[in-house]
Amino acid sequence: MVINKHDNGSPELYSFHSWLGVLVFGAYVIQFILGFINYAYPKTHLEIRRRFMPTHRIAGNSIFIMSVATVLTGHQRFACFAFNESSANLKPNEAHYAFCYETHTCVKRLDLILNCSTVFLLIYGVLVCVIIRVDEWKREQTPDEKQHTE
Template identity: 30%
Template sequence: MVSCRGVGSSSVSLLLRRSHRDSYGGEMSTSSSMIFYCLVFLAEILMFGLLSLVLFWVVYYRDGFGWQDEPKKEFNFHPVLMICGFIFFMGHAMLVYRLFRCCNKLTAKILHTFLYLMAVPCIVVGTITVFDSHNLNDPPIPNLYSLHSWLGVVTIGLFALQVTHTLVVGFFSFWLLLCCEQGTARFRAGLVPIHATFGIITFMLAIATAVTGYTEKAFFALSTGYSQRVEEAWVINAQAASLAGLAILMGFLLYSSRYARSTHPVAIIDPPSNSHYVMTQKTYYYREHE
């Protein structure tokens, strides 16, 4: 904690500006760091491996990609783009605040927002292709009748709320309102746990939706019998197992307090009145003399 008794207004203003720019990462012990980076490495293997597996599956076993003239091949965009958007980009976006501990807050927020925005076109096109492939099929396949589709609607809705929060509330609170950082700190601090919690819920729902989707595809696409196409079944099961592993790893990394960035008080300012004005990176409040 830095005491600012007797510090001029220019120095106080400098501290106010630096409170947002400075890094807010806490130090981990050597053993915690080793465990943390091992878990992150495993999560990266699962995310890159899952994306590679789904691409291999649709190209090698599902005849690759097509567009509206080939509805069955157009459907193949759906699993690839949904895994890319919901799991790959969104997973990395959530790890930003854990991984880039040496970066300041603004840099981490920009990268977090960029990864979220990268997921948007993947999810939009992936949703369009599944409706197209159903409607253009001969005969047409009903939409939104399965458990997978219902979970998908909920997941996409939560993701849309996250993106809206990031673009609208995040833009105003973290950019325009920084000119009044003291007045908006409590508001911004209150939004952080809400945004983080809904992000994790959306990610876990995306994993559940993907697993039900693989199960549905296995029963409908492997019409010759699931047990008769062992190699493809293994590829599908490997993807579902990777998703389960990611749910465990990401949940632990994001919920464990030992890997969270800690917040520390920035300064104490003595105003003319008989009180201390305490600034932290998340809250601003007055503390009366005892």
């Protein structure tokens, strides 16, 4: 996507969607590096691992929520460009998309696909957040993990 926009001469990093995407990517890289150092590096003290886990979980949940928000803003950006009459640089074969969203005559029902995927993404995001919060559904610690955390 970045290469495609760059080659077309489109402006970069001007929308909230793009800023949020860069933020999510950066947060994910930081979370990955800190998680790798903290949990995969064998010389990290067990007390540090135990104290870092709540922060690691909260950061992971926040990154997930931000990634869902990024996809939702991406859907909104796509709808604005694909279905807006005032969209600049419409090619003749794309002119149909300029008004099909309002009249529900889009080819291959692109409007329906976009709306359904948005609803399902919202449901998925809410369900994941609920599942990770319920204590009864969390994985039980192994005997080895219990030994190291006590």
